[in-house]
Amino acid sequence: MKINEVKKLVNKLSKIIAPQVGDYFAEIAVGLVDESAMRHLNKIYRKHDKVTDILSFIHEVKPISGELVLCLPQAERQAKRMGHSLEKEVTILLIHSLLHLAGHDHMKVGERKVMRGLEQKMLKSSFP
Numbered sequence: 001m002k003i004n005e006v007k008k009l010v011n012k013l014s015k016i017i018a019p020q021v022g023d024y025f026a027e028i029a030v031g032l033v034d035e036s037a038m039r040h041l042n043k044i045y046r047k048h049d050k051v052t053d054i055l056s057f058i059h060e061v062k063p064i065s066g067e068l069v070l071c072l073p074q075a076e077r078q079a080k081r082m083g084h085s086l087e088k089e090v091t092i093l094l095i096h097s098l099l100h101l102a103g104h105d106h107m108k109v110g111e112r113k114v115m116r117g118l119e120q121k122m123l124k125s126s127f128p
Helices: 003-021 035-046 072-082 086-101 109-126
Strands: 025-033 054-060 064-071
Touching (some): 003 025, 003 109, 025 035, 025 086, 035 054, 035 064, 054 086, 064 072, 072 086, 086 109
Parallel strands (some): 025 064
Antiparallel strands (some): 054 064
């Protein structure tokens, strides 16, 4: 999967998600990094010294703008482990991160339930 494919997917998903969150996405920057860079970013910004699949950085709340940093090698491993395509895994990760940019979180049980419900709804819209 190349950066242009990921950007097109972000554009498609942001149009699906926007009506659900009552706002629109003004600008979303997307970056692809390797495991080493992702581990470094995760350590700096989340204090977790390990590779993660995607990080979201909110720039503005209204209208929604931010940055998504995706580690494709990690997404590939997760897709293989889950038994689905890389495109589906990246879609799942992007939906999750776009919802974070829109202000959703999953740290508390109630928030987690709402966010998971939206993720499932958006995934069904993307992968019927």
